[in-house]
Amino acid sequence: MKIFRNFIVVLIFAFLSFNFLFDFTYINKQINNNLNEFVHKYILFHKNTSNLKTQIKDLKKERNQFRKQKELFEEAYKDLYDDSFETEYNSQILTKILEQFDPYEFDLEIKKHNKNLEYSINSEHSFSNNKIKTKVYSPQKNILLYGIANQFPASGYLETYNNNLILISASGVLAYSKEIKNNTNDLYFKQIKTNINKFIGEEQFRKSRIHDFDWLEGGWFSIKDINIYKDQIYVSYTREVEDNCWNTSLLHGKMNLKLIIFENLFTSDECVHFYDNIDGEFNAHQSGGRIINVDDQNLFFSTGDFRSRFRAQKKDSIFSKIIEINKNTKDYKVVSMGHRNPQGLYYNKKNNFLLEAEHGPEGGDEINLIELNNNNKIPNYGWAISSYGEHYGGKNAAYNKKKYLKYPLHKSHSEYKFIEPLIYFNPSIGISQIVGLDKNNSYVVASMKDESLYFFEYDYNDEKITTPNKVNNGNSDNIKIERVHIGERIRDMIYYNNKLYLYLEDTASLAEISFN
Numbered sequence: 001m002k003i004f005r006n007f008i009v010v011l012i013f014a015f016l017s018f019n020f021l022f023d024f025t026y027i028n029k030q031i032n033n034n035l036n037e038f039v040h041k042y043i044l045f046h047k048n049t050s051n052l053k054t055q056i057k058d059l060k061k062e063r064n065q066f067r068k069q070k071e072l073f074e075e076a077y078k079d080l081y082d083d084s085f086e087t088e089y090n091s092q093i094l095t096k097i098l099e100q101f102d103p104y105e106f107d108l109e110i111k112k113h114n115k116n117l118e119y120s121i122n123s124e125h126s127f128s129n130n131k132i133k134t135k136v137y138s139p140q141k142n143i144l145l146y147g148i149a150n151q152f153p154a155s156g157y158l159e160t161y162n163n164n165l166i167l168i169s170a171s172g173v174l175a176y177s178k179e180i181k182n183n184t185n186d187l188y189f190k191q192i193k194t195n196i197n198k199f200i201g202e203e204q205f206r207k208s209r210i211h212d213f214d215w216l217e218g219g220w221f222s223i224k225d226i227n228i229y230k231d232q233i234y235v236s237y238t239r240e241v242e243d244n245c246w247n248t249s250l251l252h253g254k255m256n257l258k259l260i261i262f263e264n265l266f267t268s269d270e271c272v273h274f275y276d277n278i279d280g281e282f283n284a285h286q287s288g289g290r291i292i293n294v295d296d297q298n299l300f301f302s303t304g305d306f307r308s309r310f311r312a313q314k315k316d317s318i319f320s321k322i323i324e325i326n327k328n329t330k331d332y333k334v335v336s337m338g339h340r341n342p343q344g345l346y347y348n349k350k351n352n353f354l355l356e357a358e359h360g361p362e363g364g365d366e367i368n369l370i371e372l373n374n375n376n377k378i379p380n381y382g383w384a385i386s387s388y389g390e391h392y393g394g395k396n397a398a399y400n401k402k403k404y405l406k407y408p409l410h411k412s413h414s415e416y417k418f419i420e421p422l423i424y425f426n427p428s429i430g431i432s433q434i435v436g437l438d439k440n441n442s443y444v445v446a447s448m449k450d451e452s453l454y455f456f457e458y459d460y461n462d463e464k465i466t467t468p469n470k471v472n473n474g475n476s477d478n479i480k481i482e483r484v485h486i487g488e489r490i491r492d493m494i495y496y497n498n499k500l501y502l503y504l505e506d507t508a509s510l511a512e513i514s515f516n
Contacts, residue, residue, distance in 0.1 A: 103145035103154070104205035104219065107171035110191075115142045117167070117175055117189040119510055130516060131455075131484055137187050137510045144508050146171040146205065148285065148491070149218040149448075154508040157226045157492040158501050161233075161255060165189075165501065167510075168235065170222035171205065172196040176257055180497070187510065194260045196223075199251060200237045207244070208284075224248060224289025225492075227299070231255050232327075234299065235262065236289035245271035247318065248287045248303045250325070266325050266332060268318045272306040279406075283307040286341040286359070288320075290433070294347050299325050300335065300354060302342035309384035309407050312338050320383060322356060322370060336370045338381040338418060344434035344445060351460045355422075357434040357445050361409070364389020365431040366421035367445060369460075369467075382418030386410040388426055388468070413468075420467040422458070423479060427472075429454070433493040435500075446490035446502065453490070453500075453513075456481040486511070 110117075119137035126136045144154035148170050155170035165177040167189055174196070175189035200221065208219040224236040232252055239249035249267035253260045274282050288304035305312050305320040312320035315337065322335040322342065335354070344357030354370040364387045370379060384407040391400050391409065413420045425431065430449025437444060441459045446452075457480045459465065469476045474483035488504035495501075500513040 102206070103147065104171050104202065104208075107144055107146040107154075107169060107173055108202060108205075110142045110144070111171070111173045114191050114193065116191060117142050117144070117173075119187040119189075121185045122509070125487070125507075125509070128516065129484070131482070133514045133516060134486065135512045136504070137512070139508050144169045144171070144173065146222070147218050147505055147508075148220075148222050149489075149505070153505065155219075155222065155491050155505045156503045156508070157223065158494045158503050158510075159226045159228045159233075160494065160496045161228045161257075164257070165510075166226065166228065167503075168223055168226045170219055172200060172223050172237075174226075174260070190257075192257055192260060194253075194262060196235070196237075196251070196262055199239065199249075199262065199264070204238070204240055207240070218285075220284035221246070224287060225291045227291035227293055228255055229293035229299070230296075233260060234265065234291050234293070236291055236301070238284055238287055238289075239267055239271075241267075241269060241271035244274040246274070246284060246287075246306065247271045248289045250291065250301055252327070265327065265330060266301060266323070270318055272308040272311075272319070277308055279307065279309060279403075281307040288339070288342045290342055290345045292345040292347050292354075294349070297326060297328060299327060300345055300347065301325055301332075302339070302345055302356070304339070304341040304359075305383070312340070312383045313380075313385065315378060322354065334378050335372065336368075336379045336381060338383045338385075339368075340383045340387075343432045346434045346436050346443065348436060348460070353460060355434050355436075355443065355458075357431045358421075359431060360387055360424070360428060361389040362392050362394070363426040363428055364409075365425040365428040367423040367431075367434065368419070369422045380418050381421070382410075382413045382416065384409070386413040386416050386418050388421070388424045388470070389428065422467050423456070423469045423471055423476065423481075425471045430489070432490055435493060435495045437495065438498060444493075444495075444500070446493045448489040448491065448505075450483075451485060451487055451489055451506075453484045453486060453493075454481055455484065 118141040120140050122136045122138040127134050144156065146154055146169065148155040157168050159166040163179045165180050168174045174192045174194055176192060177187050177189050204221040205219060208221050221238040227234045231254060233255045235251045236248060237251065238246055240246055247268055247270060250265045251262040252265040253262040272282060284306060286304040286307055288302035290302040291299060293299045301323045303319050303321050303323065308319060311317040315334065320339045321337050322339065323332050324335045325332045339358055341359035342356050343359055346355045352372045354372065356368045356370055358366045358368060360366055368381055387409040388411060391403050393400050395404060410416055428449060429447035432446045432448055434443060434445040441457050443458060444453050444455045465478055469478045471481055474481065488506040490502050491505040492503040493500055502511040502513065504511055
């Protein structure tokens with residue numbers, strides 16, 4: 001028995017010794033992989049030493065790489081932190097500056113010191129397509145900042161005089177360029193001294209900020225347009241008739257490149273009060289102010305409603321009207337009524353009619369045909385009873401219920417004995433100036449919100465043309481229209497020597513457009 005037991009022990013020892021020498025090949029087949037890995041690493045470590053050394057070497061190498069990356073990241077973070085701290089510091093300084101200064105103050109500083117304005121061609125913003133070639137001139141020195149909608153740099157209006165380009169800013173800086181030349185890369189504007197501060201200035205510009213909007217919302221009270229006829233210059237503006245009570249008035253003076261003394265040509269004691277008004281609303285953006293001279297005796301002048309809507313349907317009110325003014329006697333008469341905010345006027349002398357471009361409410365910009373042969377009746381265009389737009393917020397807004405009862409905005413004009421618009425835009429384009437081109441029956445209207453020009457053809461003598469004509473996505477059913485995107489808000493536009501000149505208020509730039 002003892003011999004048998006010793007035999008068994010020897011046999012087991014021999015078996016284990018054999019498998020030890022051959023890495024437990026037989027046992028490995030009987031146990032799971034985890035145990036196999038454990039045995040290799042910790043029981044048979046003498047066989048795994050070389051593998052461990054290799055892994056340790058790789059880990060050290062990887063650790064060194066991470067250390068280097070960490071150092072690089074720390075340096076980059078420090079640089080970024082320093083830059084962000086500097087940027088934040090500069091931003092805080094800028095914020096403090098803007099808390100103490102308003103855009104009009106920068107403009108008035110330019111005006112006070114009689115500084116010149118400089119523009120240079122911007123090749124990146126200039127472009128051409130199959131219809132137009134556009135040269136954009138960006139401001140380089142003494143940049144204007146006071147704007148009507150001042151989330152954009154500045155607003156201004158353009159004219160020409162003796163082949164000079166004339167610019168007036170919303171803040172009243174009046175300047176002229178030297179003769180307009182082809183292929184010029186720079187435009188220099190020299191200031192013209194005026195007494196315009198007598199009529200609108202720092203006190204009124206400051207009051208632009210007493211509403212509840214942020215200062216970047218813009219200047220409610222400003223210059224509205226400029227027009228030059230022979231040796232006379234005309235400038236419209238929002239006039240403070242009495243404390244916080246406003247209308248749109250018209251100045252005139254003798255044109256001179258050195259000094260201009262303005263006087264009132266047209267104004268009224270009627271005004272809309274900022275706080276105390278029937279509808280409980282006030283908005284000086286809706287003020288009109290467009291000027292069109294037609295001959296030595298007469299000019300046309302537009303006024304808006306200042307959101308005092310009921311005045312649009314009052315014949316004895318100067319608001320929401322197109323007015324004809326005798327420049328010699330200063331007498332005037334109402335040519336048309338029922339307008340919300342007339343932003344553009346063009347006079348067709350051949351057929352004796354006006355084309356009027358009008359800001360509607362939400363979704364209701366219009367181009368209206370105003371025939372001037374109606375001597376006995378004032379044509380009525382429906383505001384604020386009929387409109388193809390809606391009050392801001394629409395019919396479902398609780399705050400609009402009373403408004404719609406008083407001003408229903410019917411979707412027909414003719415059914416309520418108003419004149420239909422020739423063209424209307426839905427959605428709105430933020431319509432601005434309208435001009436006629438040399439080609440018969442060809443016109444162009446500019447836009448702010450849509451940042452585009454709309455070229456269209458309208459034959460006054462074509463009886464087949466019906467109204468209204470809705471424009472949506474640049475197309476109209478009855479009138480040929482072509483949209484050309486410019487890329488900036490177009491505050492003003494003039495046509496001179498077969499070219500269009502635009503004032504672009506996103507960047508306070510000027511553009512010259514020629515036709516291909």
